[in-house]
Amino acid sequence: AVSQGMLYPRETPTRELKELNGIWSFRADRSPQRDEGFQQQWYKRPLRESGPVIDMPVPASYNDITQDIGLRDFIGWVWYEKEVWLPSRWLDDVASNRILLRVGSAHYFSIVWVNGVQVTLHEGGHLPFEANISSVLKGILGTPCRITIAVNNTLTLNTLPPGSIEYMNDPTRYPKGYFVQNTEFDFFNYAGIHRPVVLYTTPSVYIDDITIITDISDNTGLVIYEVSVVGSDYYSVAVILRCQNGEEVATAVGAIGQLKVINANLWWPYLMNENPGYLYSFEVKIRADTDNGVCEDVYTLPVGIRTVQVSGQQFLINGKPFYFHGVNKHEDYDIRGKGLDWSTVLKDFNLLKWLGANSFRTSHYPYAEEIMDLCDKYGIVVIDECPGVGIRQPESFGNKSLQHHLVVMEELVRRDKNHPSVVMWSVANEPASQIPPAGYYFKTVIGHTKQLDNTRPITYVSNANFEKDQGAPYVDVICVNSYFSWYHDPGHLEVIQLQLNNQFDNWYDKYQKPIIQSEYGADTIPGFHNDPPLMFTEEYQAIVLKHYHAVLDEKRKKGVIGELIWNFADFMTAQTVTRVVGNKKGIFTRQRQPKSSAFILRDRYWKLANNT
Numbered sequence: 042a043v044s045q046g047m048l049y050p051r052e053t054p055t056r057e058l059k060e061l062n063g064i065w066s067f068r069a070d071r072s073p074q075r076d077e078g079f080q081q082q083w084y085k086r087p088l089r090e091s092g093p094v095i096d097m098p099v100p101a102s103y104n105d106i107t108q109d110i111g112l113r114d115f116i117g118w119v120w121y122e123k124e125v126w127l128p129s130r131w132l133d134d135v136a137s138n139r140i141l142l143r144v145g146s147a148h149y150f151s152i153v154w155v156n157g158v159q160v161t162l163h164e165g166g167h168l169p170f171e172a173n174i175s176s177v178l179k180g181i182l183g184t185p186c187r188i189t190i191a192v193n194n195t196l197t198l199n200t201l202p203p204g205s206i207e208y209m210n211d212p213t214r215y216p217k218g219y220f221v222q223n224t225e226f227d228f229f230n231y232a233g234i235h236r237p238v239v240l241y242t243t244p245s246v247y248i249d250d251i252t253i254i255t256d257i258s259d260n261t262g263l264v265i266y267e268v269s270v271v272g273s274d275y276y277s278v279a280v281i282l283r284c285q286n287g288e289e290v291a292t293a294v295g296a297i298g299q300l301k302v303i304n305a306n307l308w309w310p311y312l313m314n315e316n317p318g319y320l321y322s323f324e325v326k327i328r329a330d331t332d333n334g335v336c337e338d339v340y341t342l343p344v345g346i347r348t349v350q351v352s353g354q355q356f357l358i359n360g361k362p363f364y365f366h367g368v369n370k371h372e373d374y375d376i377r378g379k380g381l382d383w384s385t386v387l388k389d390f391n392l393l394k395w396l397g398a399n400s401f402r403t404s405h406y407p408y409a410e411e412i413m414d415l416c417d418k419y420g421i422v423v424i425d426e427c428p429g430v431g432i433r434q435p436e437s438f439g440n441k442s443l444q445h446h447l448v449v450m451e452e453l454v455r456r457d458k459n460h461p462s463v464v465m466w467s468v469a470n471e472p473a474s475q476i477p478p479a480g481y482y483f484k485t486v487i488g489h490t491k492q493l494d495n496t497r498p499i500t501y502v503s504n505a506n507f508e509k510d511q512g513a514p515y516v517d518v519i520c521v522n523s524y525f526s527w528y529h530d531p532g533h534l535e536v537i538q539l540q541l542n543n544q545f546d547n548w549y550d551k552y553q554k555p556i557i558q559s560e561y562g563a564d565t566i567p568g569f570h571n572d573p574p575l576m577f578t579e580e581y582q583a584i585v586l587k588h589y590h591a592v593l594d595e596k597r598k599k600g601v602i603g604e605l606i607w608n609f610a611d612f613m614t615a616q617t618v619t620r621v622v623g624n625k626k627g628i629f630t631r632q633r634q635p636k637s638s639a640f641i642l643r644d645r646y647w648k649l650a651n652n653t
């Protein structure tokens with residue numbers, strides 16, 4: 042279980058930050074067992090001394106950076122290293138300063154050394170981890186500090202997402218020791234250090250975590266807070282809430298408390314209000330007496346005041362029915378793969394606004410914290426999905442997997458609990474939820490997540506038959522994926538409406554819960570045209586959308602509360618006979634240029650926005 046906070050590293054008057062992004066030294070361990078790096082202790086000396094290195098950007102997936110197919114499809118340990126100088130004022134004062142090394146995310150299993158000493162390890166991509174490295178740095182004044190990070194992208198039936206290695210033992214067909222990685226999720230298993238690596242400081246007594254819950258009564262906003270402080274038992278806490286122009290609107294003292302904001306500016310979704318995404322700043326100051334004198338720490342968190350509630354068949358934000366008209370995304374782009382890239386991030390937000398989309402699902406893993414911050418700021422509503430995608434083999438429902446899934450939910454809730462944009466957790470995508478262990482599995486994962494956060498609804502995304510699905514009794518909102526006239530009855534556009542109507546009626550009649558069409562779509566190669574519409578043409582994608590929309594409009598009366606297109610943009614997948622250089626169901630190309638369907642969706646979303 043997670044035992045400490047994971048506040049986003051921000052500069053404040055008491056905290057300094059140094060980004061380690063840029064070029065790192067890199068080597069993939071190509072030894073047959075992938076264990077040479079550990080045998081030879083590559084972390085003990087500069088990496089270039091144990092063999093050849095190449096330059097590798099951070100953050101980025103390493104897969105598409107070189108011309109080497111062996112690296113693109115590499116499975117096993119890769120080694121990253123960077124030498125950095127720490128400001129001497131950080132080192133002068135290791136007694137009253139903590140120095141932390143934080144990795145925004147690395148895929149999948151990571152071990153971190155500083156000057157040859159292991160400081161932490163972490164299982165799982167898409168979520169941050171950090172280590173206090175102060176003790177390792179004692180006495181290094183005048184020498185650079187060497188950071189080594191080994192990352193292994195091997196997936197097993199117990200990782201999230203699950204995967205498996207298959208050894209090919211037929212010597213007439215494969216060389217000795219040949220293996221491949223199999224996955225049951227439809228995106229390329231990009232790997233490497235995907236998000237920023239930073240060093241930052243905190244005082245020795247420090248704000249470890251902050252939890253904010255907001256509520257509204259009449260025009261008064263309530264900000265209920267809890268601050269946890271580590272490093273001393275004797276400290277004082279003072280908090281100030283400021284509005285966007287910097288004025289104080291409320292103050293309090295104490296680690297736990299409640300602030301009242303009369304005539305609060307609420308956090309509203311994009312297009313639901315002329316002032317979406319209103320954020321206050323919640324400033325926390327602590328003071329403690331220590332052996333080295335008075336110690337102060339300051340941290341400021343953006344806070345949006347809003348409520349979320351499922352009531353009957355409605356999804357309410359600030360008490361008003363909310364209809365999700367949005368997209369499913371991926372962190373995926375040319376060359377950098379899943380590496381955080383500011384240009385792509387901002388282009389995507391501009392496209393979401395152009396489209397009139399008010400929401401997205403983080404299919405199929407948590408996105409960068411930097412993206413979540415922008416969702417808060419712009420009022421983009423988020424269904425926050427954990428990496429539980431492709432849970433399909435019986436072993437992936439066993440206790441080992443389950444325990445890991447619970448930890449991943451703890452890490453996700455810890456990271457994202459304070460984002461007003463996050464209105465629902467999704468604990469999985471398309472698991473084999475019809476097989477017997479799925480009932481207990483989802484009851485446990487959802488129950489645990491509710492204990493961590495009882496303010497947000499919880500879902501998982503199902504493509505199981507409504508009669509056989511075992512997890513739906515535990516969700517607050519039913520999310521259903523369907524691909525009528527694509528995977529089912531390919532080419533038969535005329536059956537979409539009948540099948541979709543039945544889909545909604547079946548789920549509704551069985552559970553009377555609100556339903557989101559969490560995926561629908563069709564692969565489309567930009568520039569392919571045919572009339573009458575044929576699969577893979579722009580006309581076909583457009584007409585699939587129109588059939589879905591006709592039914593969605595009808596079913597809003599019967600509990601349908603949202604629609605998320607699959608997918609915002611084309612993205613890379615493993616190579617198979619059904620994928621033409623990746624999945625082409627984007628309404629934008631991978632380079633973010635519109636296909637015909639983007640204009641249809643844009644028309645629709647703006648109309649939906651103006652009707653609500």
Ligand code: GCB
Pocket residue numbers: 226227405470471504522560607624626
């Ligand atoms: C799905 C999956 C998604 C795939 C999509 C497809 O149901 O949830 O990850 O990419 O279908 O296009 O096959």
